[in-house]
Amino acid sequence: MRYAMAIDTKKCVGCADCVVACQTENNVPIGHCRDWIVENTAGTYPQLELEIRSERCNHCKNSPCVRCCPTGASHYSEGGIVLVTGDDCIGCGACIASCPYDARYPHPEGYVDKCTFCDHRVKNGQKPACVDVCPTHCMYFGDLDDPNSEVSNILKKRKYKRLIPEAGTDPQLYFLI
Amino acid sequence: MRSNRRDFIKISSMGIGGAAVAAPAFNWAEGAIKADNKKPGAEYKRTSTYCEICFWKCAGWVYSNDEGHIWKIEGNADDPHCNGRLCPRGTGGVGMYNDTDRLKTPLIRKTKNGKQVFEEATWDEALDVVAENLKKIANEHGPECVALFTHGSGGKFFGDLLKATGSTNITAPSFAQCRGPRETAFLATYGEIIASPEFTDIRDTKCLVLIGSHLGENMHNGQVQEMSEAIDKGATIITVDPRYSTAASKSKHWLPIKPATDLALLLAWINVLITEEWYDKDYVERYTYGFDQLKNHVQSFTPEWAYGITTLAPEMIRETAKEMANASPAVIVHPGRHVTWYGDDTQRLRAVAILNALLGSWGRKGGFYSPEKKSLPSYPHPEFPKPKRTWRDAHPGKYNLALEVVSNDICDSTIPSPDRACNFKGWIVNGTNLISTLPDLNNTLEAIQNLEFMVVIDTMPMEITGYADVVLPECTYLERYDYCRTDQHREPNIALRMPAVEPKYNTKPSWWMVKKLASKMELDDFFPWKDVEELLDWQLNQVGSSLEEMKRLGVKKFPREYDDLYFFKNQEVEFNTNTGKIELYSTDLAAEGFDPMPVYTKHKEPPPGFYRLNYGRSPAHTFSRTANNPNLTDLVDENVLWVNPQVAKDWSLKNGQPIWLENQDGVKSKFPIKVRITERIRFDSVYMVHGFGHSNKKLSRAYGKGVSDSELITKVLLDPVMGGTGMRGNFVTFKLENPNEEEVMS
Numbered sequence A: 001m002r003y004a005m006a007i008d009t010k011k012c013v014g015c016a017d018c019v020v021a022c023q024t025e026n027n028v029p030i031g032h033c034r035d036w037i038v039e040n041t042a043g044t045y046p047q048l049e050l051e052i053r054s055e056r057c058n059h060c061k062n063s064p065c066v067r068c069c070p071t072g073a074s075h076y077s078e079g080g081i082v083l084v085t086g087d088d089c090i091g092c093g094a095c096i097a098s099c100p101y102d103a104r105y106p107h108p109e110g111y112v113d114k115c116t117f118c119d120h121r122v123k124n125g126q127k128p129a130c131v132d133v134c135p136t137h138c139m140y141f142g143d144l145d146d147p148n149s150e151v152s153n154i155l156k157k158r159k160y161k162r163l164i165p166e167a168g169t170d171p172q173l174y175f176l177i
Numbered sequence B: 001m002r003s004n005r006r007d008f009i010k011i012s013s014m015g016i017g018g019a020a021v022a023a024p025a026f027n028w029a030e031g032a033i034k035a036d037n038k039k040p041g042a043e044y045k046r047t048s049t050y051c052e053i054c055f056w057k058c059a060g061w062v063y064s065n066d067e068g069h070i071w072k073i074e075g076n077a078d079d080p081h082c083n084g085r086l087c088p089r090g091t092g093g094v095g096m097y098n099d100t101d102r103l104k105t106p107l108i109r110k111t112k113n114g115k116q117v118f119e120e121a122t123w124d125e126a127l128d129v130v131a132e133n134l135k136k137i138a139n140e141h142g143p144e145c146v147a148l149f150t151h152g153s154g155g156k157f158f159g160d161l162l163k164a165t166g167s168t169n170i171t172a173p174s175f176a177q178c179r180g181p182r183e184t185a186f187l188a189t190y191g192e193i194i195a196s197p198e199f200t201d202i203r204d205t206k207c208l209v210l211i212g213s214h215l216g217e218n219m220h221n222g223q224v225q226e227m228s229e230a231i232d233k234g235a236t237i238i239t240v241d242p243r244y245s246t247a248a249s250k251s252k253h254w255l256p257i258k259p260a261t262d263l264a265l266l267l268a269w270i271n272v273l274i275t276e277e278w279y280d281k282d283y284v285e286r287y288t289y290g291f292d293q294l295k296n297h298v299q300s301f302t303p304e305w306a307y308g309i310t311t312l313a314p315e316m317i318r319e320t321a322k323e324m325a326n327a328s329p330a331v332i333v334h335p336g337r338h339v340t341w342y343g344d345d346t347q348r349l350r351a352v353a354i355l356n357a358l359l360g361s362w363g364r365k366g367g368f369y370s371p372e373k374k375s376l377p378s379y380p381h382p383e384f385p386k387p388k389r390t391w392r393d394a395h396p397g398k399y400n401l402a403l404e405v406v407s408n409d410i411c412d413s414t415i416p417s418p419d420r421a422c423n424f425k426g427w428i429v430n431g432t433n434l435i436s437t438l439p440d441l442n443n444t445l446e447a448i449q450n451l452e453f454m455v456v457i458d459t460m461p462m463e464i465t466g467y468a469d470v471v472l473p474e475c476t477y478l479e480r481y482d483y484c485r486t487d488q489h490r491e492p493n494i495a496l497r498m499p500a501v502e503p504k505y506n507t508k509p510s511w512w513m514v515k516k517l518a519s520k521m522e523l524d525d526f527f528p529w530k531d532v533e534e535l536l537d538w539q540l541n542q543v544g545s546s547l548e549e550m551k552r553l554g555v556k557k558f559p560r561e562y563d564d565l566y567f568f569k570n571q572e573v574e575f576n577t578n579t580g581k582i583e584l585y586s587t588d589l590a591a592e593g594f595d596p597m598p599v600y601t602k603h604k605e606p607p608p609g610f611y612r613l614n615y616g617r618s619p620a621h622t623f624s625r626t627a628n629n630p631n632l633t634d635l636v637d638e639n640v641l642w643v644n645p646q647v648a649k650d651w652s653l654k655n656g657q658p659i660w661l662e663n664q665d666g667v668k669s670k671f672p673i674k675v676r677i678t679e680r681i682r683f684d685s686v687y688m689v690h691g692f693g694h695s696n697k698k699l700s701r702a703y704g705k706g707v708s709d710s711e712l713i714t715k716v717l718l719d720p721v722m723g724g725t726g727m728r729g730n731f732v733t734f735k736l737e738n739p740n741e742e743e744v745m746s
């Protein structure tokens, strides 16, 4: 089992619904977020291109955050989901510094928090909240080890890129381009 | 846009400790609610609502517990408006409920020691004042001298109250400040208005043409979803916009038009379709009236002619016309929504309507489908008294083609004038912040000063509340019943809104206020129902449903009365126009003395050093209504000014630099706005999102954030056909230092 997410930059409109849905679903305190939007414009008027990405933790196969966590609070869970056990986290922030994607934030209650791929929903056979809410249906989630999963299928059909591959983290977010 | 990671703002009313991620412990098998009470979060129940954050009214489920905590709001999967997915504003609708800046108790304006203050009052006291004043105006001037401005579901009850008194002056700024020209133009052409949600068949279209309509930034949910579906299916998108909008970035063709010249492009497209004989000949012959006149009319409007006006290359105009023709009839030249731009808007939208007729898209798959709705009958009541006068009597002969009440005309007719026997004396304002909705603020304020009485019903201390004699705090849509939603769609359907939680503070739903007021005004007979549940249940019974069933379903669909979404082959169709045909040549416009076919007029251009002020929408906000919502301000808490890099260089502006704006009439912005230097905007215009720059300090998150475009819109280009207020004829220049001398008043 290898969970992954594909995000279609050709359809995403940057509305940030995924951000709000994540905040409410996961009780992320206002002022923080587990996912966010990046917009990149290239060119000069009127020869322009715009790429919009909904970003979050990349649930890397080779995660610097898991490696550097002194207490083992950051760990790999079922299907490669990278999780933080709040109770074990001492809030030292080493993982925050090590993440090339800036995906983690210090929760005001004293632990580090980040995207969980909504493992509580996934366990129940639901999709992550951000995937389910997206008005443009631009996100695909599933098991890469299953060749017939939605995410495997779309990656067969479309060109994609991953973010900061040179960091060697083997990230599991795929951006369709 | 990266969401700010500001310091944590502790919201004490949040029932859940942050540590416990609420595990969904629901089993929604067959609509049954089975919560396992042992698990955390299990006490959450779900109730039906339809969203009030914008007019799209998506149906959803609210997850709440008995302590009054709302966990989340999700779309109702059976709802054709949203298909189970709310937009960011609807998802963040919970912020409206949690906002501690809400209006909390009724307020009455009193004068104390020569100073006017609001005094907190009981509901009885406040409603007594409202009833007395409305009766007084009715006795002294006639009930028609009271008008209702409404943009919200609760307003329907106040509309009933007004009609019971004998006034039909009920107006929504969504007509004359927004979609009015579109409705007037399509009515003149097809004998039908577009209404809401638009019956554009986007999901099956092969070519979608957007003219200044920035879908994706305006989150008209169903349309955004269908546009995405169309992209998936390989549809061609053509976007006409001086700004490289999100939609433009998804388009095969982006036409970076010079602002204010859209009508020239539309006429050139019509010219090309006719000259090249790319139009749908059979359709035009069968269904339209006035083709020969049109052909003559557009003869000189060649792409070369349009090039000089629009700055768009003739090849580009021809190529895009060809794209449309190739896709015909599965093509939509989108009618847009907010279309009050330059004062000739009805004529521009007529050109859009004509273009669609030439492409044969009306009544065809992938074009415009034929919508249906399920209406619910009114609860039986005595007939409303016939009004002796209406708003039209203030200016006889004006705006005969306006099919709804013109809000700005009511405003004008409130300012006394010797040539009118009667002026408006009382306003009821429900859920619309007229201070930023109506252009030309001074005119609005003058009208308000001339009122004998104004009552404002709102959930938030919007600026308009500051001018009211009585403020009535409405509870949010998450805390109340309203009439069911009965809007048109492919399948007729209705949706229920019911309270998920008890009203916070001392707030009340509109139906309750109106019922009380009716009784104080001796109008009980018109409101014979005991409470809203009885009213809704009776209505639902008439269509074979019930309140109980709707609580379970949230959304109920009904079979269509007519099978077909589209015309069938060679179908004979009688259009609801004078000629029974689609009128390329409008007999209605001709009879009223207007151009029967659209004519391009040149609009004023910005003087040197000035830039056209364009405004639009953010996907995270609806007008000024959401500007203080804690969840949504967390995404976007101010607007920024888009400036082309060349312009920024001329002015030595830096990205993020706060500047003030001054318009052509010397009106200065109260607050500064941060500059966003971007290639995505033309050199001759600037752009900002509407709805910011709030001046009421009681809106703690919105106060002073960004600039209000409305305060800079002092030049109004009136549409002579239907009274719309064109708002894109304003120009601004930059002030690098604060130009305001006095302290900003709250």
Ligand code: SF4
Pocket: A011, A012, A013, A014, A015, A016, A017, A018, A019, A037, A054, A133, A134, A135, A136, A137, A138, A139
């Ligand atoms: S909800 Fe979907 S369209 Fe909106 S920003 Fe997120 S990924 Fe993009």
Ligand code: SF4
Pocket: A021, A022, A023, A025, A026, A034, A035, A056, A114, A115, A116, A117, A118, A128, A129, A130, A131
């Ligand atoms: S997968 Fe879940 S936790 Fe991760 S960003 Fe999406 S909603 Fe948030």
Ligand code: SF4
Pocket: B051, B052, B053, B054, B055, B056, B057, B058, B082, B086, B087, B088, B089, B090, B091, B219, B220, B221, B222, B622
């Ligand atoms: S489009 Fe968004 S704001 Fe409008 S009704 Fe739907 S969910 Fe609410």
